[in-house]
Amino acid sequence: MKVKLNVNEVAVKQLESAIWMYAYNNDEVAVHTIAAAAFELLTRRLKLINFMNDMKKSIKPEKTKEFMLLWNKPYNFFKHGEHARKAIDEIVYDDGTVELILYIAAEANLKGPDEYRLKCSLIYKTYFILNNPQLIDSEIYKAVYAVPREKVSLSDEQLKSKETLRLMLDTIGHTFVNGTDTRYTKMSGEK
Numbered sequence: 001m002k003v004k005l006n007v008n009e010v011a012v013k014q015l016e017s018a019i020w021m022y023a024y025n026n027d028e029v030a031v032h033t034i035a036a037a038a039f040e041l042l043t044r045r046l047k048l049i050n051f052m053n054d055m056k057k058s059i060k061p062e063k064t065k066e067f068m069l070l071w072n073k074p075y076n077f078f079k080h081g082e083h084a085r086k087a088i089d090e091i092v093y094d095d096g097t098v099e100l101i102l103y104i105a106a107e108a109n110l111k112g113p114d115e116y117r118l119k120c121s122l123i124y125k126t127y128f129i130l131n132n133p134q135l136i137d138s139e140i141y142k143a144v145y146a147v148p149r150e151k152v153s154l155s156d157e158q159l160k161s162k163e164t165l166r167l168m169l170d171t172i173g174h175t176f177v178n179g180t181d182t183r184y185t186k187m188s189g190e191k
Contacts, residue, residue: 007045008116014038015105019120023166028098029078035098036075039105042112058107063135070094071101103128119172127165 005013018035022028059067076083077091106121106128129136158164 007041008113011038011041011046012109012116012118014041015109016118016120018102019106019118019124020169022098022102022124023162023169025162028095029074029093032071032074032098032101033078035101035105036071036079039101039108042105042108046112058137058140059135060137067100067135070097071104075101099128099132103132120169123165123168123172127160127168131160 014034015038018031018038021031021034073083074091074093074097077088081087081089083091102124106118106124109116109118109121110125129140
């Protein structure tokens with residue numbers, strides 16, 4: 001059987017898989033590679049023109065360069081075995097960088113066409129912001145932190161845990177697990 005896929009469909013399949021793989025502790029190198037491929041499709045191929053400039057507004061200015069390098073260097077190595085267009089044989093990988101690439105891929109997805117926005121992107125974005133106040137603009141952090149605190153009675157540790165991320169994802173269902181196509185449903189509050 002042959003299936004016709006467009007670039008957006010491939011990107012959301014990659015991103016959704018990467019978010020779920022991360023939440024359920026699959027190999028972080030694989031998660032990083034898949035999330036980076038989705039990010040590349042969403043931003044370069046689909047030409048989200050000002051995405052990186054918009055993205056930099058949510059990151060503390062002094063952290064922007066570090067943020068970009070942390071996820072990009074491993075991705076180039078995983079994909080091409082090189083960095084800065086030079087072949088390299090090994091890399092020291094900080095497994096925390098997988099969270100960065102998932103965040104920017106989720107953010108790119110949420111800035112794309114309405115019909116391809118993933119609910120799991122919004123859930124992951126919230127999870128990332130709550131767990132990375134050192135990177136995120138303080139006003140954005142405060143706004144995101146206030147929402148779940150008002151709605152649920154979880155401790156800070158529970159609110160920021162991967163277990164809570166899994167519980168939130170389970171509430172929307174995973175397309176590849178239960179066969180329900182929840183990926184293209186508009187998020188609440190959207191017109």
